[in-house]
Amino acid sequence: MLFEEASPSAGLPLAGCRVVERSRTVAAAYAGRLLAAMGAQVVMLEPEAGSPLRQAPPLLEDTGESALFAYLCVGKRSLVCDPLTPEGQAVLARELDGADILIDDTPVRSRAAAGLDPESIHRRFASLVHVSVLPFGASGPKAHWDGEEVNLLHAGGEGFLLPNGLSHELFPDRPPLKIYGHFAGYQGGSTAVTCALAAWWAVPAAGGQYVDVSVQDAVLSVGAFALQRLGDGSLEHRTTRSFRYGGVFETLDGYLELLTLEDRQWGALVELLGRPAWAGEEALRDPLERSRRGAEINGHIREWMAAHRVEDIVRRAQELGVPAAKYRTPVEVSEGEHERARGLFAPALLESGEPVDVLMAPFQFRCTPLQRGGRVPALGEMAAEATA
Known part of the structure; x- marks a missing residue:
């Protein structure tokens, strides 16, 4: 396998944990990102043309690189692998043989041909934690459905509840909204991480497990309170959902x-x-x-x-x-006194070599550090280094 022998993550929470990530969506990539932030060695298996996230907006004005990809993949490594070829199968087997966790969002219909179906994985790698991250999960009537961020946000119920409060009062005729960015994807990725770590912790007793994560379910859990109210006959809606008092207020200057x-x-x-x-x-x-x-x-x-x-x-x-x-602007957040005091941002290098500051993770640990900074991997860099 092509994992580095010398680990810069020694002393971090997940030092020694090896992760293989095959992602085309924000949810799976974010799961790998959080594991990398905790010190895991994460190798992305990318197609020859690279992950589609490498071209995902927003793009940085100076270099044209994807800001989203940079955030999701800083601190990871990249290896080109096409599992539909014999050569790719050999690479896949080599990497999984030394891995603890596999994060995968390959569509259900494509898994068997790529050797990534749960049965094949468990038969060949009995101690591996295999985490599937799909829009509607890998089982059930929607397992073969595709879903983009806007679909998942509304399928999970949050779209039905937005805009609400002051936003609805100011703009009562607005249609349901999509939360900016990748709210659903980040929820799905966070769920995948907690499930992956729970299953990995249980490996000594239970062996490797297959974990089926539905991004829709992850979004649905965010609105659990609204679901609970169905029991007393209350249907939450964006026109009525708000704090009884409180909420968002306009001040003299913000x-x-x-x-x-x-x-x-x-x-x-x-x-x-x-x-x-x-x-x-x-x-x-x-x-x-x-x-x-x-x-x-x-x-x-x-x-x-x-x-x-x-x-x-x-x-x-x-x-x-x-x-x-x-409510603060992105610049106010990145330069905020509180954020700087807590060390929430760390310097990193883009693939082009340009320095940037990135949020390490949406959490910290009291006794152990997180991975600070890193670099955004070039496509296939690990193979290039091995043959250099």
Whole structure:
């Protein structure tokens, strides 16, 4: 196999874990990305023309490289492999023979010909954790369906609930929306990672397992609360779904989101607003009464918010213990004091050699580090290095 002998990931949470990734979708690639961030050695098996994600927008203005691919694949390695050829089968077998986890989004209809069907994989590699990541899973009536981000977002129910709150009030005639970017893909990838690690942890007792991940199911789990409400006859909809009071507010110079769920947070909010007379009404001590009069309360809050600057509101809210956060631009996030203090971004190199900062992962560990930075792999770099 072509894994590097010297591992720069020593001391990281998944040091020594070897992963083979065959991905054409964000969900599978993101699963590999998170494993790489935790220190796993991740090898992408790409077709001769390269992963389609290499051409996925948005493209960087200076180099024309895919920003999405750069984020999803930094810290991985690349190896060209066509499993429909004898040579590709040999490469696939060699890589899987030394791997712990396989992340694969090959369509069900194409798996047998490529030797990637679960039965063949388990028969040949009994200790391998084989994680399938498909739009609607690899079993059931939709197993052969394709699905893009917009399909999965709506199939998972989130599209039915958007836009809501202030967005719906401002633009009541808008049709259902797709969340920007790859919300469904990231949910599917996160689910795949947790399933992969659970199965890998159980290998000593249970051997290798086949894990079937449905991106639709992963999105559906995000709206679990809306599903739970079906039990009491309540059907959530974008026209009615909102916090009873709180939500998104427009300030003097921006937007913020406010959420108060506990009595102590309500008391802190009243303090933030300067203890107005309307908030001192005895009936509003009852959280149920506050819920019933949410629209009235929001009217008062909006009036106050519109007269104050967002940074001043958020700073004071944090001092008082009011859950509030500003809606920030990407530049504000990447250059934010909080993000820099926590070391959320790390330098990396694009395939072209240009330096960029990338988010390492949406989590951190208290006792062990994450993989910082890395580089975006050139297509087939591992084979080229082996023959150099």
